Amino acid sequence: MAAECVVPPGVVHDRPLVEVHAGGVDEWVPIKRVKMFTNAFIVQDGKILLGYKKRGIGQGLFNGFGGKVEAGETPAEAAVRELREEAGIDAPLRQIGMLSFKVEDVEEAFHIDIFMAEEHTGTIIETEEMRPQWFSTTTQTDGDILPPIPYENMWADDIFWLPLLLSKQKFAGRADFNTGNKMLKWWFGKETS
Numbered sequence: 001m002a003a004e005c006v007v008p009p010g011v012v013h014d015r016p017l018v019e020v021h022a023g024g025v026d027e028w029v030p031i032k033r034v035k036m037f038t039n040a041f042i043v044q045d046g047k048i049l050l051g052y053k054k055r056g057i058g059q060g061l062f063n064g065f066g067g068k069v070e071a072g073e074t075p076a077e078a079a080v081r082e083l084r085e086e087a088g089i090d091a092p093l094r095q096i097g098m099l100s101f102k103v104e105d106v107e108e109a110f111h112i113d114i115f116m117a118e119e120h121t122g123t124i125i126e127t128e129e130m131r132p133q134w135f136s137t138t139t140q141t142d143g144d145i146l147p148p149i150p151y152e153n154m155w156a157d158d159i160f161w162l163p164l165l166l167s168k169q170k171f172a173g174r175a176d177f178n179t180g181n182k183m184l185k186w187w188f189g190k191e192t193s
């Protein structure tokens with residue numbers, strides 16, 4: 001019998017998904033309300049731009065550039081605004097994924113639309129919120145050496161879906177966390193091609 005592929009509650013998708021990674025406890029925590037966020041990645045010439053978060057949610061971790069979707073904005077508009085605010089650049093962002101996170105003791109779940117672009121314009125700058133840095137997306141480090149993606153210094157879920165983004169596969173998923181930011185249950189899937 002084919003494995004059942006149950007997309008978790010809170011995961012929004014237009015096209016069918018196949019499971020890529022899943023694990024953890026049996027039950028999803030019920031989601032009552034959601035808050036919309038964006039997260040944007042520039043991937044070009046064998047490298048990815050991440051930012052070291054200097055304050056707020058995820059302080060001390062590397063992540064893409066993003067934040068809350070404000071009233072009257074579409075997620076795509078918010079993604080462009082946040083990239084400019086946090087890294088000083090513009091890019092032709094396209095949506096590549098969607099993630100839902102429920103953190104214990106945080107009432108609103110995070111609905112995060114994930115964007116990427118393969119080029120950018122403007123000069124990358126350090127801002128109050130983020131210190132941008134390029135990392136290598138290739139496994140071998142010959143020639144000029146950029147550090148590898150610092151998964152050990154990123155959110156625990158990133159290692160499950162960032163490789164899908166890097167291979168330009170549309171994905172969606174969910175993870176439930178405890179207050180110590182440990183993943184209790186997770187599911188990540190990609191669109192069937």
Ligand SMILES: CNc1ncnc2c1ncn2[C@@H]1O[C@H](COP(=O)(O)OP(=O)(O)OP(=O)(O)O)[C@@H](O)[C@H]1O
Nearest residue numbers: 037038039056057058065066067068101112155157
């Ligand atoms: C739980 N697992 C997670 N894995 C990967 N990324 C996660 C995440 N949880 C939150 N994120 C991202 O963290 C940023 C928070 O945004 P945040 O700095 O709070 O927003 P905004 O810039 O509007 O805040 P200010 O009010 O200006 O500080 C935003 O990109 C959001 O997508």
